Amino acid sequence: MTSANNKLRESALKIENASYRQVIDAGNYWMHVIKAGQTLRLHDLEGNQAADMLFYNAHNPTERYSAVDTIRTQLNLYIQLGTKLISTENNVMLEVVADTCGQHDTLGGACATESNTVRYALKKKCMHACRDSWLLAVTENDQYQMSKRDITHNINFFMNVPVTPDGGLTFADGVSGAGKYVELVARMDVIALLSNCPQLNNPCNAYNPTPLEVLIWD
Amino acid sequence: MPLTKKIADNIIYQDTIPAGCHWSFVMPTGYTLRLIDIEGGTNVGMMLYNAQQLLERLNIPDTLKCQHTFQLTTGHCLYSDMGRVFCSITHDSFGWHDSVCGTCDRQLVETRWGKLTYQQSHNAMHRNGHDGFLIELAKHGLGKKDLCANLNWFSKVIADEQGNIRLEKNTESSAYVDLLFEMETLVILQGAPHPLDVSTEWPAKPFHYQILETKQSSSDFTAVTHRAENQRGLLNNRLHHLNCCRPESSEEDA
Numbered sequence: 307m308t309s310a311n312n313k314l315r316e317s318a319l320k321i322e323n324a325s326y327r328q329v330i331d332a333g334n335y336w337m338h339v340i341k342a343g344q345t346l347r348l349h350d351l352e353g354n355q356a357a358d359m360l361f362y363n364a365h366n367p368t369e370r371y372s373a374v375d376t377i378r379t380q381l382n383l384y385i386q387l388g389t390k391l392i393s394t395e396n397n398v399m400l401e402v403v404a405d406t407c408g409q410h411d412t413l414g415g416a417c418a419t420e421s422n423t424v425r426y427a428l429k430k431k432c433m434h435a436c437r438d439s440w441l442l443a444v445t446e447n448d449q450y451q452m453s454k455r456d457i458t459h460n461i462n463f464f465m466n467v468p469v470t471p472d473g474g475l476t477f478a479d480g481v482s483g484a485g486k487y488v489e490l491v492a493r494m495d496v497i498a499l500l501s502n503c504p505q506l507n508n509p510c511n512a513y514n515p516t517p518l519e520v521l522i523w524d
Numbered sequence: 525m526p527l528t529k530k531i532a533d534n535i536i537y538q539d540t541i542p543a544g545c546h547w548s549f550v551m552p553t554g555y556t557l558r559l560i561d562i563e564g565g566t567n568v569g570m571m572l573y574n575a576q577q578l579l580e581r582l583n584i585p586d587t588l589k590c591q592h593t594f595q596l597t598t599g600h601c602l603y604s605d606m607g608r609v610f611c612s613i614t615h616d617s618f619g620w621h622d623s624v625c626g627t628c629d630r631q632l633v634e635t636r637w638g639k640l641t642y643q644q645s646h647n648a649m650h651r652n653g654h655d656g657f658l659i660e661l662a663k664h665g666l667g668k669k670d671l672c673a674n675l676n677w678f679s680k681v682i683a684d685e686q687g688n689i690r691l692e693k694n695t696e697s698s699a700y701v702d703l704l705f706e707m708e709t710l711v712i713l714q715g716a717p718h719p720l721d722v723s724t725e726w727p728a729k730p731f732h733y734q735i736l737e738t739k740q741s742s743s744d745f746t747a748v749t750h751r752a753e754n755q756r757g758l759l760n761n762r763l764h765h766l767n768c769c770r771p772e773s774s775e776e777d778a
Contacts, residue, residue: 381688382688416585418586470594
């Protein structure tokens, strides 16, 4: 059984050696190709900020990250150190190689204006949501020939959605904090699609959405 | 409905899907789909799409988080990505159905139970859920991009405190679950084994389904409406249906 402590591993990579750095404000998306062998770091600058992420095969975006195939393959619900992100074609897309947070969610999906009407109130339907950011991303970046059909079940880095043995599921307060990060090595060329979550109705961003930084090492 | 002569009481149509096989059909609003695990030990993989607008589909993350549940059973609604209820679970004799493990594919079936082709054993061949879904999706113009997390009826998947998961199959014959539909829905079904099934013998089992006339709607079941989220979801359905017949009407806030 894995204990909380051996799920944590710091990275040996130095920030000054990163080939790419970008701060992504809450409510914005980031879409970027990561080459096989490159390392992506997601850095929770101010703490408790959900990074909603999808990944696609850069050469054939129909092949994409699959939450259910990742869960099925590792026989575990959480994304953590050592997790291999599995595609819809059963290939390893990326692997978690460093993590100072400890556990990330892939069951809760992304916030959407429509699901906000169900979870909170009909009048919340115009509050900005991750799915809106992604819909703008796939429509603006038409070189990838993606659409709503490509918006599927994502990873919520830095988000804590514990499942209990009696079958409950809750959005708990974040396990992340200022300065925590998670690092993934790409095992194929991937398109990374991030939404820095703008949700204000639950504790996934501690009711205060803040910037994230993305860094890439060659 | 295609059949006007009732089979018995409120059963309008019924059929048995042989072990491992797949099928699809449209459920109208206000009818119940009853799934029956005839022998015990089947797994029914299911995906749902709005029959009028196929871009709208079952969304398991939205379904689980809005009802704060990991298991699906009586009283839960199955939500689309557009905040609407495809159907509610009005009765369930089994009590806990999986929705996070996906389905088996060709590679998994061959590794675990061996390759058994049509040429070798005709319709007793080993079928896999992934191909079953793709075949049924293709009948409706859908494809790989439309695959998403599916339901696995009659398969209970439990997680421990660390998130490690294991499967408990149904062992009782005649277990059933009733789904009362709240919008016209394309139902995609396949009966290949659950992907966590490690039985040594090929475990696919047939399942039976019935379509029942239903005098009630999901709003009549307190098990469904005790959750404010489901009241709001069903309100979204009412807005959707109103908008269909009166496009000039405007939405009112709850």
